Each structure stands twice: as C-alpha cells, then as structure tokens.
Amino acid sequence: MEIYSKTFIDHFMNPRNVGEIENPDGIGIGENPQKSGKIVFYIKVKDNKLIDIKYKVLGCPSAISSSSLISEFFRDKLIENALKIDTNFLKENLGNLPEDVLECAKLSIAAFQNAILNYKKGGNYDN
Amino acid sequence: MYVYLNNAATTKTDGRVLFKMSKYYSELFENPMTSNYSPLAKNVEDEMENSRENVAKLLNAKRDEIYFTSGGTESDNWAIKGVALSNWDKKGEFISTPIEHMAVLKTLETVKKWGFDIKFLPVDKYGMVDPNDLKNLITKKTLLVSVMHANNEIGTIEPIEEIGKITKENGVIFHTDAVQSFCHIDIDVNKMNIDLLSISAHKFYGPKGVGALYIRKGIDISPFMDGGHQENELRSGTHNSPGIIGLGEAVKIATEEMEEEKKSVLFMKKMIEDRVKNIEGININGHPEKRLPNNLSLTINRVNAETMLTYLAVNGIIVSAGSACSAKEKSASHVLKTIGLPDELAHNTIRISLGKFNLVKEIEYFNEVFEYGVKKFREMAPK
Numbered sequence: 001m002e003i004y005s006k007t008f009i010d011h012f013m014n015p016r017n018v019g020e021i022e023n024p025d026g027i028g029i030g031e032n033p034q035k036s037g038k039i040v041f042y043i044k045v046k047d048n049k050l051i052d053i054k055y056k057v058l059g060c061p062s063a064i065s066s067s068s069l070i071s072e073f074f075r076d077k078l079i080e081n082a083l084k085i086d087t088n089f090l091k092e093n094l095g096n097l098p099e100d101v102l103e104c105a106k107l108s109i110a111a112f113q114n115a116i117l118n119y120k121k122g123g124n125y126d127n
Numbered sequence: 128m129y130v131y132l133n134n135a136a137t138t139k140t141d142g143r144v145l146f147k148m149s150k151y152y153s154e155l156f157e158n159p160m161t162s163n164y165s166p167l168a169k170n171v172e173d174e175m176e177n178s179r180e181n182v183a184k185l186l187n188a189k190r191d192e193i194y195f196t197s198g199g200t201e202s203d204n205w206a207i208k209g210v211a212l213s214n215w216d217k218k219g220e221f222i223s224t225p226i227e228h229m230a231v232l233k234t235l236e237t238v239k240k241w242g243f244d245i246k247f248l249p250v251d252k253y254g255m256v257d258p259n260d261l262k263n264l265i266t267k268k269t270l271l272v273s274v275m276h277a278n279n280e281i282g283t284i285e286p287i288e289e290i291g292k293i294t295k296e297n298g299v300i301f302h303t304d305a306v307q308s309f310c311h312i313d314i315d316v317n318k319m320n321i322d323l324l325s326i327s328a329h330k331f332y333g334p335k336g337v338g339a340l341y342i343r344k345g346i347d348i349s350p351f352m353d354g355g356h357q358e359n360e361l362r363s364g365t366h367n368s369p370g371i372i373g374l375g376e377a378v379k380i381a382t383e384e385m386e387e388e389k390k391s392v393l394f395m396k397k398m399i400e401d402r403v404k405n406i407e408g409i410n411i412n413g414h415p416e417k418r419l420p421n422n423l424s425l426t427i428n429r430v431n432a433e434t435m436l437t438y439l440a441v442n443g444i445i446v447s448a449g450s451a452c453s454a455k456e457k458s459a460s461h462v463l464k465t466i467g468l469p470d471e472l473a474h475n476t477i478r479i480s481l482g483k484f485n486l487v488k489e490i491e492y493f494n495e496v497f498e499y500g501v502k503k504f505r506e507m508a509p510k
C-alpha cells in the first residue's frame with residue numbers, strides 16, 4: 001500500500017465530482033488499447049473558465065485518483081491552464097506515482113484535455 | 128480488521144512450526160554433516176530425517192526419495208534441468224502445459240536454449256488438460272512430461288492419475304508441480320505414477336525458503352546444485368536445518384488436520400460463492416468441481432482488479448490479482464489468457480485464496496465490503 005500517498009488514497013476512496021453533466025460544453029474520452037481502462041470527462045465552461053467538471057471512470061486506482069484530483073483542482077480555473085499539464089502535475093499533487101501506474105494516470109489527463117479541445121471545437125461530441 | 132485471503136501466495140507460519148524451529152536456530156544449531164560425534168548434531172540429523180519421513184508418508188513415498196531444496200522454484204528447476212542434464216548428449220523433448228507456474232515455464236525456456244524441444248498440451252476453458260492429447264503428443268523422443276497438480280491462479284486440478292498412466296506406459300518421466308496441492312489435497316505418488324514432485328513449505332503454514340523434490344528411486348536425474356555431499360550427493364549445500372524441521376512439522380500437522388481444513392475453507396468459500404451468485408456479471412474461473420478447496424478466481428465485469436485490490440486493502444482485506452508473482456507484471460496473466468479470457472476481462476480478475484486461519488466473521492466482513500465495492504466502482508464506470 002505504501003506505493004500510494006495519503007492524498008492519493010483519499011481521492012481513490014472518496015473520489016470527488018463523479019458523474020455526468022447534462023448538456024456539457026465539452027466531452028473527452030481516454031481509453032487504453034487493451035480496453036481495460038476508460039475515462040470520460042464532462043465540462044461546463046463560462047468566460048473561459050471551467051465552472052463544472054465531472055467524469056466517469058473505469059480503470060486502475062491511479063485513473064480514479066487522477067480524475068478526482070483534476071476535477072477538483074481545475075474548477076473555476078482558466079481552460080488554458082488545463083491544457084498545459086502533464087504527468088508532473090499528478091506527481092506533484094498525488095505523490096510520486098510509480099512508472100507502471102502512470103500509464104493509467106495519463107488516460108485521465110488525455111480525457112480531460114480532450115474534453116477541452118472538444119469544447120474549443122464547439123462541443124460537438126456525437127462523432 | 129485484517130483479513131488475509133491470499134494463502135495461495137504464501138501462508139502464515141503455524142505457531143507450532145515456529146516454536147519447533149526456534150530451538151534449531153539457538154541451542155541445536157550444529158551442522159550434522161560436519162559434527163560427527165556431537166550429540167546435539169545427532170538430534171538435528173534425527174529431526175531432519177523425521178521431516179523426510181513425514182513428507183514421504185503423506186506422499187506414499189519412501190524416505191530416501193525425498194530431497195530438501197530451497198523451495199518450489201528450485202524443485203521445479205531441478206526436476207527439469209536435472210533430466211535435461213542427464214540426457215545432454217542425446218537431447219530429446221519435454222512436454223508441459225501453457226498454464227504452469229513461471230518456475231516451470233522459464234526453466235523450459237532455458238532447456239530449449241540448451242537444444243531440447245518443448246511441446247505444450249492444450250488446455251480447455253477451465254485450464255484442464257485432456258490426457259488423450261498427451262497420448263497423441265508423446266513420442267519416443269519425449270524425456271519428461273511436466274503437468275502441475277493444481278493451478279495457482281484458477282485452482283483447477285489436473286487429471287494427474289490418467290497422465291501418470293500414459294507416461295508410465297511410454298517409459299517417460301513424469302514431473303508434477305504440487306506446490307499448491309501438497310498438504311491440501313491427497314497425493315499418492317504410486318497410485319498416480321508420479322516420478323518427480325515439487326513442494327514448498329510456505330504454502331502449507333511452514334517456513335519460507337524451504338521445499339523438497341520427490342525423486343522416485345531409479346529415476347535418472349543429475350544434480351542441479353554442485354558442491355558438498357549433502358542429500359545423497361544430489362543436492363549440495365549446508366542443510367537449512369530449522370527450515371527442514373519446520374517443513375516436517377508443518378507436514379505432520381497437515382497430515383492430522385488436512386480434512387478439517389478442507390471442510391472449513393470449503394464452507395467459507397461457499398459463503399463467498401453464494402454471495403457472489405447474487406451479484407450479476409461475476410464469473411468464477413477454473414473447473415467447477417475439480418478445483419482446490421481454497422481457491423476462488425473471480426472475473427468482475429466492469430471493475431478493474433487493481434482497483435478492487437486496493438479498495439479491499441484499504442479496508443484491511445488482502446487478495447491478489449492474477450498470481451502473486453505476476454502482480455508486478457502489467458500484461459494480463461498468461462493463465463487467464465490461455466483459458467480464453469479477453470484482455471479486458473483478465474484485468475478484471477481477482478484471486479481469493481482461503482486458509483485455515485480464516486474465520487467466518489472475516490468472510491462476512493469480506494462479503495459486505497466486496498459487494499459494496501462492486502456496486503461503487505460500477506456506478507463510477509462509463510457506459
């Protein structure tokens with residue numbers, strides 16, 4: 001268990017903001033090739049700010065903790081900030097994630113950033 | 128609450144075993160091979176021979192057919208490499224299954240590099256070997272057939288007796304990895320025509336780092352560890368006397384208590400199975416009847432195994448995903464793949480393995496926590 005930090009376990013056991021948003025402004029998906037992990041992010045944007053972030057997640061603990069952290073951290077932040085992050089952001093906030101779990105954690109960043117890109121393209125998520 | 132449900136990985140050493148061993152670290156520490164006239168060393172030697180006798184009795188073997196090793200991995204290595212070394216000049220082929228433990232599979236890879244041929248028997252969706260396939264596969268060039276007695280991940284018990292008949296008829300050496308089965312279910316090396324058999328003490332409430340290889344008298348197998356003259360010149364190295372004596376004590380206890388343990392773990396396993404049957408989308412892997420009493424391999428649709436494992440661990444419950452040894456491997460387990468589980472379902476599979484120290488109240492607690500977890504993580508999953 002000690003591979004995970006207290007913050008990590010807190011997010012894992014009590015994930016924040018799980019769910020879907022009705023009529024979101026953007027949706028993004030992150031999925032791994034083996035199909036063992038899938039994350040979907042939903043965002044609401046107002047004045048370039050993320051006013052609501054929700055997600056659904058199937059995957060390993062780091063997929064859950066990272067998604068939870070992202071949803072909490074970026075609320076009311078400018079979308080441009082969100083596009084800059086990489087796994088270092090997760091390492092700084094969730095403790096040092098071992099290499100083998102980083103792959104799953106990357107899925108949550110991908111899903112989140114895809115949601116923002118989707119918003120920028122006009123939020124057409126039917127394709 | 129701390130609930131240990133990972134007994135297939137290793138077991139807690141029985142207090143009686145530990146008590147017996149401690150003396151052989153303190154006052155009875157002498158090396159019987161070099162202190163010829165010491166009464167203390169004589170005691171150590173006698174106790175090690177008792178150990179050998181206990182193992183032999185439970186296998187229906189003879190005392191001088193039991194060779195102590197450092198555990199299951201060494202025994203598997205020795206069985207396969209030892210037979211290869213004895214047939215170095217003429218070479219030949221080995222037959223095994225794709226669901227063996229890595230201790231067998233990796234060793235086979237090595238003897239393949241040495242110039243021997245390796246063939247694999249197919250297994251069905253339960254991981255079961257069909258003895259008829261062996262009849263077709265075995266040739267004049269076959270040196271050794273190695274089929275595990277019970278699988279460590281899914282618990283399936285292989286048709287060892289039927290396989291033994293075929294190897295005997297063909298004059299081929301038969302090795303079985305009985306690391307998961309010895310001291311848990313019955314084994315008779317004569318009835319089953321087993322020539323070589325691997326065991327490991329830490330899987331039956333004995334100490335870690337000690338095991339044995341049963342070698343039927345007359346079988347041509349070369350030493351694997353060269354050195355001094357221990358174990359009839361076949362396995363050198365100063366005896367791990369406390370370990371060997373601990374192993375013997377664990378076997379003695381199992382001989383008396385095996386039936387009771389079987390009943391108790393079966394009862395508790397049924398408690399989990401009954402609960403699981405009421406939750407949709409959970410599949411039990413391995414053969415429905417021919418399986419280890421303590422093993423329960425569950426594939427839980429739409430719940431990642433690592434997530435279930437971590438969630439259970441935070442709640443004090445220890446289970447495993449795949450096999451213990453492959454827990455660090457990110458690719459899905461070779462056993463689950465071989466029985467036809469697609470990648471994403473292999474990643475949703477956990478192994479629960481009960482033991483004699485488990486209590487009914489622990490299982491009640493597990494059931495509550497588990498069911499809640501399945502519900503929680505499924506609700507979080509995208510459609």
Ligand SMILES: Cc1ncc(COP(=O)(O)O)c(C=O)c1O
Pocket residue numbers: 135136197198199200201203228230275277278279304306307327328336338451452
């Ligand atoms: C079937 C099987 N064979 C061999 C081994 C290796 O045994 P040991 O840990 O004693 O080296 C194990 C244990 O992990 C096992 O389950």
